[in-house]
Amino acid sequence: MSIKINYHLLLCATPSKGSCCDYKDGQSSWNQLKKIISELNLDDPTRPEGVVLRSKVDCLRVCKNGPILLTWPDGIWYQKVSPKLIELIIKQHIVGGQPIADFIYQRTPLKALDNMS
Numbered sequence: 001m002s003i004k005i006n007y008h009l010l011l012c013a014t015p016s017k018g019s020c021c022d023y024k025d026g027q028s029s030w031n032q033l034k035k036i037i038s039e040l041n042l043d044d045p046t047r048p049e050g051v052v053l054r055s056k057v058d059c060l061r062v063c064k065n066g067p068i069l070l071t072w073p074d075g076i077w078y079q080k081v082s083p084k085l086i087e088l089i090i091k092q093h094i095v096g097g098q099p100i101a102d103f104i105y106q107r108t109p110l111k112a113l114d115n116m117s
């Protein structure tokens with residue numbers, strides 16, 4: 001049985017080779033992302049909207065102005081995230097549906113693949 005997925009959040013926080021951010025800033029942002037998702041029960045697989053997944057990735061190939069946060073499936077790339085901004089993104093964008101324009105690096109929404117089957 002598969003779970004319904006609402007969002008998958010990919011954070012380049014502590015890259016092993018890249019240099020988009022300070023290691024401590026990235027680690028504190030990652031810790032905050034995990035904490036807020038848990039506190040708001042967004043990781044509950046029975047949530048009607050679907051679960052919010054999070055993954056710490058090694059590099060998103062932006063490599064500047066990090067930490068970089070990519071939200072799937074709407075394809076919004078945030079730059080210079082911090083623990084405070086992570087909380088705002090989760091509450092205003094992920095829960096509230098309102099992206100925070102001032103921190104968006106670019107938008108790359110997924111295309112429908114209905115004609116690929």
Ligand code: FES
Nearest residue numbers: 012018020060063
């Ligand atoms: S090192 Fe973070 S995007 Fe490449």
